[in-house]
Amino acid sequence: EVQVVESGGGLVQAGGSLRLSCVVSGFPFDAYAIGWFRQAPGKEREGLSCIKNRDGSKTYADSVKGRFSISIENAKNTVYLQMNSLNPEDTAVYYCSPGCGVSWGKGTQVTVSS
Numbered sequence: 494e495v496q497v498v499e500s501g502g503g504l505v506q507a508g509g510s511l512r513l514s515c516v517v518s519g520f521p522f523d524a525y526a527i528g529w530f531r532q533a534p535g536k537e538r539e540g541l542s543c544i545k546n547r548d549g550s551k552t553y554a555d556s557v558k559g560r561f562s563i564s565i566e567n568a569k570n571t572v573y574l575q576m577n578s579l580n581p582e583d584t585a586v587y588y589c590s591p592g593c594g595v596s597w598g599k600g601t602q603v604t605v606s607s
Contacts (some may be wrong), residue, residue, distance in 0.1 A: 495519045495596045499589045502601030505579055513574040515589030518595070522546065522570050528593040529563065529574045531585035531603075539585075542574065543593040545584060557583075581603045 501513040511541030517527065542553045542563040551563055562575040572589065586600040 495591055496537040497589050497591060497596060497598030498590045499587065499598045499601040501503075502587060502603045504604045504606065507580050507590050507605055507607050509579050509605070510575070510577045511579065511603060513576065513587055513589075513603075515574075515598060517572070517589070517591050520570075520591040522565075523567060525591065527565070527572050527589070528589050529561075529572075530588045530590055530594075530597075532582075532588070533582075533585040536585075538588070540594070544572065549585075562578070579603075581605045581607045 496518045496571045498516045505511055523546050525541045526545045529541045530538050531541055532538040539547050540554060544551045544563045544565055546565055564573045584605050586602050589598045589602045
């Protein structure tokens with residue numbers, strides 16, 4: 494059974510930064526992609542970034558490119574999302590997803606105040 498635990502969300506002022514963490518167990522961490530999604534109230538879930546551990550390749554949504562950075566720490570089965578230059582439009586529940594859309598955590602709330 495895949496278990497996913499996200500952390501690092503919170504309240505931040507516009508222009509600030511947060512780093513989200515996701516610890517995954519029961520998943521072949523080094524063989525498949527893993528990523529981050531978000532869902533704002535009244536909106537569809539949006540894919541933000543995925544990383545393929547096998548070759549280190551990364552993808553980013555246009556909405557976060559240049560501001561967010563995904564990384565992975567294999568020894569800790571942990572994937573991170575560094576979020577900089579946050580703005581109120583980034584307010585959402587952020588989800589970690591092993592397989593990039595296959596499994597999901599419960600999410601962590603990020604709120605950006607203006």
